[in-house]
Amino acid sequence: MTMSLLNAMLRWLFARAASVLLLFGTALGRAWTAWIRRGQADADRRRNEREVLTSLFDVHHAASTAPRRTLGLKTVPIDRIVGTMRHPSQNTADFRPLPRLRGRNWSARWQRINRAMDRMETLPPVELVQAGDDYYVADGHNRVAAARRAGALDIDADVTQLVLPGVTQPGQAMIDASSLVGAAELRHAATGRHSRTVEHRDAADEVSRRDLLDLDDEHR
Numbered sequence: 001m002t003m004s005l006l007n008a009m010l011r012w013l014f015a016r017a018a019s020v021l022l023l024f025g026t027a028l029g030r031a032w033t034a035w036i037r038r039g040q041a042d043a044d045r046r047r048n049e050r051e052v053l054t055s056l057f058d059v060h061h062a063a064s065t066a067p068r069r070t071l072g073l074k075t076v077p078i079d080r081i082v083g084t085m086r087h088p089s090q091n092t093a094d095f096r097p098l099p100r101l102r103g104r105n106w107s108a109r110w111q112r113i114n115r116a117m118d119r120m121e122t123l124p125p126v127e128l129v130q131a132g133d134d135y136y137v138a139d140g141h142n143r144v145a146a147a148r149r150a151g152a153l154d155i156d157a158d159v160t161q162l163v164l165p166g167v168t169q170p171g172q173a174m175i176d177a178s179s180l181v182g183a184a185e186l187r188h189a190a191t192g193r194h195s196r197t198v199e200h201r202d203a204a205d206e207v208s209r210r211d212l213l214d215l216d217d218e219h220r
Contacts, residue, residue, distance in 0.1 A: 051093035054083035056136040071159040095145035
């Protein structure tokens, strides 16, 4: 074997070894990144499992006697929904029920809600109470949790406003066109965006109690 042929073979072997090491390093880096992300997700989940969702009545003690205004259907940013109307709170920070309350019936409802959202099906609007710039869930905790899980930016809700001295800003106590029932559907139609949470129906076609219970995601 000539020296030139031997050098060529060595160069080829070194090139192959370098390619293998590069591929191995890339795969290892990706696996490491995925492991870090899973660890962060698990840490977030465990933190949410430990933290109890804030109750409106722990933040605003006058909420039980404050005047209320019905604002109707509105599109509410998910990050402005900060707590629950339940007192004491029965939900964790991710808006799901406390772990001891997550029975088989709840698991089945939770799966149905997530499948419906994955298929872009419409769901009834959640019910929220507004206090200042923040919103608290009266009905629809699991729908809020599922929307957060899906990365939604907003959700459609029937909103009732609390008029709290020192909290409610002067302009917030006024009802404008954006809060009229049906206005959200008109805004979605105008922009071509289909809402996953607004239930489109004629004004005369009221949803029955049974229909709501079938779609209800509340843990009772």
